[in-house]
Amino acid sequence: MSRWSPQPAPDEPDGLILFDGVCVFCSRWVRFVIDRDPEQRFRFVTVQSDTxxxxxxxxGIDPEAPQTNAVVLDGRIFFKSDAALTVLGALTATQPLALLKAAPRVLRDPVYELIARNRYAIFGRTETCMVPSAEDRARFLP
Structure with a gap:
C-alpha cells in the first residue's frame, strides 16, 4: 500500500479538509468548496494551525512542506488526487468529476504532484493563512 493510499481515520471529524493555508491555489480550492457546499458538509483546517x-x-504530512491536501470522509482519509476527487464527488454540482477516480492513481497523482510542487510559483503564496469571512468562520477549526 502506498503511503498516500486512503487510510482509516475513524477518530477524525467527517468532512474535514486539511489544506495549506498560505497557498493561494489551496485557499481558492477551499473557497470553491464552500461556494458549492450549501449543506456545509465540509469543514476546514490549515496545516499551519495546531490542529x-x-x-x-x-x-505523515510534513506541515513545513505539505505534499498533499487531505480530506476525511466516511471514516477514511484521502490524499492527493484521491482527496480532490473525493470532495468533488461529494458536491452535487461537481459529482460527475468523481468519475476521474476510475483512472489509476499512478496516472492521476503525478499530475497532482506537478501542480503541488509548483503551486507557489504559479499561483502565489501569502505570508499569513487565509482569513475566512464572518459567515464561514465557524467552518474552520483552530
Whole structure:
C-alpha cells in the first residue's frame, strides 16, 4: 500500500479538509468548496494551525512542506488526487468529476504532484493563512 493510499481515520471529524493555508491555489480550492457546499458538509483546517499540524503528523504530512491536501470522509482519509476527487464527488454540482477516480492513481497523482510542487510559483503564496469571512468562520477549526 502506498503511503498516500486512503487510510482509516475513524477518530477524525467527517468532512474535514486539511489544506495549506498560505497557498493561494489551496485557499481558492477551499473557497470553491464552500461556494458549492450549501449543506456545509465540509469543514476546514490549515496545516499551519495546531490542529492541522497534529492531523498532518498523524498521517505523515510534513506541515513545513505539505505534499498533499487531505480530506476525511466516511471514516477514511484521502490524499492527493484521491482527496480532490473525493470532495468533488461529494458536491452535487461537481459529482460527475468523481468519475476521474476510475483512472489509476499512478496516472492521476503525478499530475497532482506537478501542480503541488509548483503551486507557489504559479499561483502565489501569502505570508499569513487565509482569513475566512464572518459567515464561514465557524467552518474552520483552530
Amino acid at each position: 492541522g499540524r497534529a492531523l498532518a503528523a498523524r498521517f
